[in-house]
Amino acid sequence: MNLHEYQAKELLRKYDLPLLKGLVFINSLKNLKNELHSLNGPPWIVKSQIHAGGRGAGYFKNSSNKEGGVRAVYKYDEAQSIAEFMLGNTLITKQTGPEGKKVNRIFVEEGCEIKREFYLSLLIDRSKYQLMLMISAAGGINIEEVAQKSPNKIHITHFYDLNNITLDSKIKEVINISSLQFDELSLIVKKLVRVFRELDVSTLEINPLVLNKQGKFILLDAKLSLDDNALFRHPDLEKLKDITEENPLELEASNNNMNYVKLNGVVGCMVNGAGLAMATMDMIKQFGEEPANFLDLGGSANKERAVKGFSIIQSDESVRAVLVNIFGGIIHCDMIARGIVEAIKELHFNLPVVVRFQGTNAKEGREIINKSSLNIISIDDLTNAAKKTAELANL
Numbered sequence: 001m002n003l004h005e006y007q008a009k010e011l012l013r014k015y016d017l018p019l020l021k022g023l024v025f026i027n028s029l030k031n032l033k034n035e036l037h038s039l040n041g042p043p044w045i046v047k048s049q050i051h052a053g054g055r056g057a058g059y060f061k062n063s064s065n066k067e068g069g070v071r072a073v074y075k076y077d078e079a080q081s082i083a084e085f086m087l088g089n090t091l092i093t094k095q096t097g098p099e100g101k102k103v104n105r106i107f108v109e110e111g112c113e114i115k116r117e118f119y120l121s122l123l124i125d126r127s128k129y130q131l132m133l134m135i136s137a138a139g140g141i142n143i144e145e146v147a148q149k150s151p152n153k154i155h156i157t158h159f160y161d162l163n164n165i166t167l168d169s170k171i172k173e174v175i176n177i178s179s180l181q182f183d184e185l186s187l188i189v190k191k192l193v194r195v196f197r198e199l200d201v202s203t204l205e206i207n208p209l210v211l212n213k214q215g216k217f218i219l220l221d222a223k224l225s226l227d228d229n230a231l232f233r234h235p236d237l238e239k240l241k242d243i244t245e246e247n248p249l250e251l252e253a254s255n256n257n258m259n260y261v262k263l264n265g266v267v268g269c270m271v272n273g274a275g276l277a278m279a280t281m282d283m284i285k286q287f288g289e290e291p292a293n294f295l296d297l298g299g300s301a302n303k304e305r306a307v308k309g310f311s312i313i314q315s316d317e318s319v320r321a322v323l324v325n326i327f328g329g330i331i332h333c334d335m336i337a338r339g340i341v342e343a344i345k346e347l348h349f350n351l352p353v354v355v356r357f358q359g360t361n362a363k364e365g366r367e368i369i370n371k372s373s374l375n376i377i378s379i380d381d382l383t384n385a386a387k388k389t390a391e392l393a394n395l
Contacts, residue, residue, distance in 0.1 A: 001226045001231060001237075001238070001240075002051045002224075002225050002226075003224045003226065004049040004050075004242065005047065005049060005107055005221060005223065006022060006024045006049060006105070006107040007224075007240050008222040008223060008224040009222050011195070011199065011237075012192075012195060012219065012222055012224075015191045015192075015194060015195055017188060017191055017192070017219055018188070018216065018217055018218050018219060019218070019219050020110040020220070021038075021039050021040070021109070021110050022107055022109035022110065023035050023038070023039065023109075024105060024106070024107050024108075025083070025087070025105065025106045025108070026104065026105050027105075029080065029083050029084055029087060029106065032079065032080055032106075033077075033079070033080050036076055036079055039108070039109070040110045040111075041111050042073065042075065042111065043072045043073060043074050044073055044079055044110060045070060045071070045072055045073075045108070045109045045110075045111055046070070046071045046072075046073055046079055046082045046083050046086065046106065046107075046108050047069070047106070047107040047108070047109065048069030048070065048086045048091050048103040049103065049104075049105035049106065050069070050093075050096070050101040050102075050245065051242070051245040052093050052095040052096045053093065053095045053223070054094040054095050055069035055070050055091065055093055056069065056070040057094070058091050058092055058093035058094075058096070058100075059091075059092055060085075060086070060089045060090060060091055060100075061089070061090040061091075061092055062090075063089070069086060069093070069103070071086075072111060079108065086103050087103055087104070088102065088103065088104070089102070089103055090102050090103070101245070102244070104242075104244050105242075112210065112212055112218055113212055113213040114208075114210045114211075114212065114220075115210070115212060115213050115215065116137070116210065116211045117139040117208035117209075117210050117220075118135065118137055118208060118209040118210070118211075119135065119138065119139035119154070119206075119207045119208065119209070120133070120134070120135045120139075120189075120205070120206040120207070120209045121133070121134045121135075121204060121205040121207070122134075122192055122196050122203075122204040122205075123202070123203045123204070124202070125158060128158060130158045131158070131159045131162060131193065131196065132156060132157070132158050132159075133157040133158075133159065133167075133189065134154055134155070134156055135157075135171060135174075135175060136153050136154040136155065136175070137153065137174070137176060138153045138154075139207055139208040139209060139210075155168075155170070155174045155175070157171070159193065162197060165189065165190045165193050167185065167186040169182075171185070177211075178215075180215075181211070181215065181217070184216070185217060188209075188217060188219075192204060192206075195224075199224075199226065199234065200230035200231075200233060201225065201227070202225045202227045203223070204222075204223070204224055204225075205222070205223040206219050206221065206222055207221055207223070208220050208221060247262050249262060249316070252308075252312060253295065253312055256308050258297055258298055258305065258308065258309065259274065259296040259298075260293060260296075260312055261294040261295075262292075262293055262316070263290065263291050263294065264292075264318075265284070265289060265290025265318070266289060266290065266292055266318055266319060266320040266321070266393050267284050267289050267290070267291050267292055267319070267320070267321055267323060267393050268291075268292045268293055268313040268316065268319040268321070268322040268351070269284070269291050269293055269294065269295055269322070269323055269325070270295050270297060270306075270309045270313065270323075270324045270325075271295065271296055271297065271325045271326070272296065272298060272326050272331075274296050276325055277294055277296050277325075278294075280323060280325045280382070280386070281294065283382055283383065283385075283386035284323065284386050284389065284390060286386065287389075287390035287391075288390060289389075289390040289393055289394075292313070292316055292319045293316065293319075295309055295312065295313065297309055303342050303343060304339075306336070306342075307339075307342075307343040307346060307347065309343075310322075310344065310349050311347055314347060314349060314351070319351060320351065320392075320393040321351060321352045321354070321390075321392040321393035322354070322389070323356070323385060323386060323389040324340065324354070324355040324356065325356045325382065325385070326355070326356070326357055326358075326359075326365075327358050328357060328358070328359030328360040328361060328362060328365065329359055329360060332360045332361040332364075332365075333358075333359055333360060333362045333364065333365030333366075334361040334364035334365045334368055336357070337357070337364070337366070337369050337378075338368060340353075340369065340376070341369065341372045341374065341376075344372075344374055344375075344376060345374070351375070352376070352395075353374075353375065353376040353377075354377055354378075354379060354385050354388050354389045355369050355376060355377070355378045355385075356378070356379055356380065356385040357378060358380070362380065365378070366378035366380060
């Protein structure tokens, strides 16, 4: 689950991390000018709040003004007018795609005289099963370009013992900071690791982490992604979810205990099991097509789930054919086959569908599909099923 910047900072503030004061406005800017007096400034920084990076380098749709979603302002009236321009507008960044995201929340923060900018993030290195720190002296809006063109500028440290966080002393030379600043950075990292553990974070990114003119570190931006699978331990954090930022189809799937991710291809995928879904998408790519989605029905695939799955896929106008890949275990393939046939009839689903069964009663399931007189066929081999689906998507 992604959080807005202001939400991430509210959580980080509880850990006594160096942050600037700010104000958030949701759907309304009625009291902005009056409340702005509570912040040190000018300048103040007006920040669009969307679940996407690159806001500062982005631009607003249908506007000749190409200034981004993060703006420094120096007058009360200017703060009001800039915020009014942003709120309700659509911000386009490298991460949103050309459709952009509508801005429903504005965060106004105190300004800061920046002496230097750094990049810092914490995430799990799954190849080593360890928490990994990434830090660079080349922080700011061009960090993606730095990662691509100059990866040597990013220093990586793994933490083998989360109860004993020790910052690599090489970092002091790598990012060129004083011993006093290194000690300050070490304390910040220890606190961030504590945040990572206690809140079940999947990704924590501070970009930029800055040194102000007094030589002190400030977390100028903050991005937190929480592990969805651990939210049952944090009902207070689950309340922070902004459903206006969610893809409607992904939200609908989630509300029905299914996992759906919208992708950019033309072949719809419906599978029971995340690993099987990944393998299915790989096979589609092998035959020159791209998957339109990741859709995991979960272990209890039945008629109701099939109806909902086909309904979600049908809502995506880019889909031209569908590959259903089911492994029958506790749920028998013949039962799932009847559910698929009933779902297609109920929804008047007209796209070509290829079904691949393996597991309990797979033969019986294939017979039900192939005798249905619908625009669906069953193929037992995944390679052949993927190939046939790709062919149907091009008819």
